[in-house]
Amino acid sequence: MEKIKVFQGGTLIDGTGGDPIEDSVVVVEGSKFTAVGKKGEVNIPKGDNVEVVDTTGLTVMPGLIETHIHSCMVPCAPNHFGTGPVTLNKLEMLTRAIPRLQAPMKMGFTTVRDGGSGWGWYEVALRDAIKRGDIEGPRFQATGYHLTVTGGHGVFVPYNVARHGIEEMAGYIVDGPDEWRQAARLQFWNGTDYLKTVVSRDLISPGDLTISSPTLEELKAAVEVAKAYGKKVFCHASGKEGVMKAIEADVDIIVHGFLIDEECATLMAEKNIYWEPTNAYCRNMYWCATDQVPEKFLKMYPNLIPEWAYENSIKAWEDRVKNFYKIVKNSGVKVLMGSDAGCTYVIHGLNAMELEAHVQLGMSPREALLGCTKYAAESCGIDDKLGSVEVGKLADLVLVDGNPLDDITVLQEEDKIKMVMMEGEVIVTR
Numbered sequence: 001m002e003k004i005k006v007f008q009g010g011t012l013i014d015g016t017g018g019d020p021i022e023d024s025v026v027v028v029e030g031s032k033f034t035a036v037g038k039k040g041e042v043n044i045p046k047g048d049n050v051e052v053v054d055t056t057g058l059t060v061m062p063g064l065i066e067t068h069i070h071s072c073m074v075p076c077a078p079n080h081f082g083t084g085p086v087t088l089n090k091l092e093m094l095t096r097a098i099p100r101l102q103a104p105m106k107m108g109f110t111t112v113r114d115g116g117s118g119w120g121w122y123e124v125a126l127r128d129a130i131k132r133g134d135i136e137g138p139r140f141q142a143t144g145y146h147l148t149v150t151g152g153h154g155v156f157v158p159y160n161v162a163r164h165g166i167e168e169m170a171g172y173i174v175d176g177p178d179e180w181r182q183a184a185r186l187q188f189w190n191g192t193d194y195l196k197t198v199v200s201r202d203l204i205s206p207g208d209l210t211i212s213s214p215t216l217e218e219l220k221a222a223v224e225v226a227k228a229y230g231k232k233v234f235c236h237a238s239g240k241e242g243v244m245k246a247i248e249a250d251v252d253i254i255v256h257g258f259l260i261d262e263e264c265a266t267l268m269a270e271k272n273i274y275w276e277p278t279n280a281y282c283r284n285m286y287w288c289a290t291d292q293v294p295e296k297f298l299k300m301y302p303n304l305i306p307e308w309a310y311e312n313s314i315k316a317w318e319d320r321v322k323n324f325y326k327i328v329k330n331s332g333v334k335v336l337m338g339s340d341a342g343c344t345y346v347i348h349g350l351n352a353m354e355l356e357a358h359v360q361l362g363m364s365p366r367e368a369l370l371g372c373t374k375y376a377a378e379s380c381g382i383d384d385k386l387g388s389v390e391v392g393k394l395a396d397l398v399l400v401d402g403n404p405l406d407d408i409t410v411l412q413e414e415d416k417i418k419m420v421m422m423e424g425e426v427i428v429t430r
């Protein structure tokens with residue numbers, strides 16, 4: 001007889017964005033949810049094979065989805081690519097990435113997408129090892145190298161080395177539509193689930209944030225390949241020019257979008273392009289530039305951001321404070337919780353820092369949570385089986401001591417994440 005688990009009494013946030021359900025019942029049979037609703041309205045199975053878990057006082061949530069981390073990075077800028085590019089080979093990078101994936105999983109993120117970590121496509125090996133059960137980890141999606149032009153963002157090695165590119169970095173240097181096309185094919189041949197493209201500089205790469213590096217033809221060539229392979233495209237874009245180029249090229253996810261405006265966001269909403277604003281990263285760079293990094297984080301990593309990054313960082317966060325929520329509200333663009341963990345003080349395991357930053361900028365916790373549930377599942381192409389607690393979906397479930405709708409920071413507190421379940425199997429209890 002199949003084992004049945006009944007979770008009853010807790011407040012259910014089902015991940016669809018609707019009202020929370022008090023005194024809820026969630027029934028798990030095998031790997032799936034088979035009944036969900038309010039107590040009294042759901043048939044509760046009985047029998048020797050039924051285990052009832054009292055969730056009174058707890059919040060019940062679907063397994064969360066983190067749409068953007070960097071498993072190759074520790075959250076310390078600018079030497080944040082591991083402990084220095086070139087010094088780590090891909091095998092060492094792979095082994096260092098394992099706990100960086102397990103950390104969010106232990107906090108309720110049962111699906112994690114890499115935003116691109118390069119280094120010989122180790123993400124693919126890691127993803128497959130987890131799938132086989134050789135390594136414990138979340139459901140993992142691999143992205144591979146950042147496609148970037150000569151001198152573009154994503155190549156954190158000295159210029160003499162970066163000229164032709166090496167395996168031990170996150171960027172893949174490509175110039176001209178043919179090279180962009182070939183590199184895109186190479187990513188998929190190596191087994192990546194996504195394609196990462198770079199059209200702008202970043203807060204942490206020197207140069208003008210608003211300049212867009214590749215031509216539209218180059219970007220389009222790579223996007224066309226991805227579409228042909230049925231894969232989605234991330235685009236790292238900062239200023240308006242880069243974002244408009246990414247929209248025109250038909251990418252699926254725009255990362256950062258520092259300094260974008262309502263026109264950009266409205267076009268994104270029209271084309272169903274998701275936005276990963278990486279608000280925590282932006283805020284944390286502002287902390288660094290204004291000497292406000294909280295003591296507890298400084299103890300973990302020194303503040304190493306270079307002075308030339310100050311101006312852009314301050315400008316970007318001030319713009320966020322002023323415009324972010326207005327842009328989101330007026331455009332209807334779908335905002336993801338892609339924390340960019342591994343970037344400056346966005347710490348692996350504290351991925352929900354991103355939700356906190358969304359809320360700090362005006363989103364309600366309910367709006368912010370869509371970015372790691374419903375919208376995240378859509379953007380990862382897994383919304384038919386994950387992202388919400390609904391009958392027929394895979395039983396990824398999280399029990400939280402506290403209610404993120406009242407205090408979103410509860411999702412950063414390890415002792416509050418009482419249970420994490422993946423496909424019906426309990427993987428964490430506290």
Ligand SMILES: [Zn+2]
Pocket residue numbers: 068069070115255340
């Ligand atoms: Zn990123």
